[in-house]
Amino acid sequence: MEKKIKTLYILSIIAIFAFLGMQGYWLYLRYEFSLKEYEYNAESIIADALVEYNKERVGNSVSQIQTSYNLSHTVDSMGRQQRKVTVASTTIQGRDLLGIKEDRKLTQEEMMRLAKIVSDSLEAVENKRATLDVTNAPSDGAAWSAMKNFELEFQTPFTIEGIDSLLTKERIHADVSLIQTDSLIWSPILTYHSSILHPRFSFISPYSELERKAVLIDCEIPTASIIKEMGWTLVMAFILSMLLVLCLVWQIKTIVKLTRLDKMRNSFIMTMIHELKRPISTLKMCVSGIENEKMLADEEMKGELMSSTRTALDNLSAYFSKLRDITFNNVEQIPLNITKFKLCGLVDDVISSVAVPGGKIVKFENNVDSEFEVSADRSHLFNIINNLIENSIKYSGDDVEIRVDAHSVENGITFTVSDTGNGISDSDLKKIFERFYRGGASTTDIPGMGLGLAYVKLLTEAHGGTVTVMSRKNEGSSFIINMPQ
Helix, strand or coil, rough: HHHHHHHHHHHHHHHHHHHHHHHHHHEEEEHHHHHHHHHHHHHHHHHHHHHHHHHHHCCCCEEEEEEEEEEEEEEEECCCEEEEEEEEEEEHHHHHHHHCCCCCCCCHHHHHHHHHHHHHHHHHEEEEEEEEECCCCHHHHHHHHHHHHHHHHHHHHCCHHHHHHHHHCCCCCCEEEEECCCCCCCCCCCEECCCCCCCEEEEEEEEEHCEEEEEEEEEECHHHHHHHHCCCHHHHHHHHHHHHHHHHHHHHHHHHHHHHHHHHHHHHHHHHHHHHHHHHHHHHHHHHHHHHHHHHHCHHHHHHHHHHHHHHHHHHHHHHHHHHHHCCCCCCHHCCCCEEEHHHHHHHHHHCCEEEEECCCEEEEECCCCCCCEEEHHHHHHHHHHHHHHHHHHHCCCCEEHHHHHHHECCCCEEEEEEEECCHHHHHCCCCHHHHHHCHHHHHHCCCCCCCHHHHHHHHHHHCCEEEEEEEEEEEEEEEEEEEE
């Protein structure tokens, strides 16, 4: 049975970690998908912004430009097709020549003035020419588009501010820079994020292919927005994960508790049999003695038999009373017969009734004032002190000192049972008042059912009081009981 339970523990733990691992991996894939989705959308927005910006560049031109294009195809000595383009542009910077600072188109009158300036001076004309091998262009259309972009860059240069303002309008916050590429780039290049903690992607788009000019847009992905979009997914995944984990943990704890209860039940039955065997054996011996006429004829022997019989019956009665009281669901169910009596006399009665094992030296010290009175159930209080003193004797060495003190406090009394015994370990202190708990005592040959201190706590609480303990290993223990009056 224990092997099956251990196997179940291991499998349950493996199942929990496997589920959490799969759930974490699924959330990772979902997060990666959201990042890629953001990059695809951002790529589309950036591409549209570049198209829009190029339209603005064409519309904002205030220069007159004349451009000639030439696309030629040749075959080299190896029989390979080659493609070359030649672009020649002549630009008149009309706005600069006329001294106009505003960003606007020229009027008809300003155009006439500009024509006169150009005709009078060739220095007013700017020429630009480029011949490049574009064999690697994907098509002739791409080569023609590159020549158009060459002309546009010559006429209206690409600026960081221009594209950045459009990206900001679309809520794309990025670092924009103009770069010179090592080779001709014919189409945009999107580089995806490499980290999920601080994800960034870059977008490179050529704006003048023939001059190897491109714009680099480096953008940080807003993880807060991504996680916010995944909010319900994360919440539901977390709730379901915790629910399943809690169910598995609850199942394991229930099985552990049932297993512990079963062990406690078996241990309790064996201990109770062992405990009851002693008074029953004594009674059997006494009955056998009573049947012997010679023993009955001896008055001293007869007295010992009767005393032993009475003691055995008292022990049996105490065991059954303890078992009865310990089964009550709450302290209110325990019947109390409250009377007023002197505590010193009660302590003396307890000390006189305690059986001291042979070979053990026990020194009792009753420090309770002879006139100190309490209001309580005398039999229950007797059992409380008796249990504490018996424990002090059982859990001690060959020589032990036991001291009982009492004094009045506000609205009640406090009495203490102290000893110089073995003491209680820190790990056991938190559990010693639990039913059937024996802690380190369970590994020794000291008899007991683990009910003594639970019984003390139950009876103390039935009186409306509290019980606490102070102890150090190998130095002794002190049980302090407070009872209202």
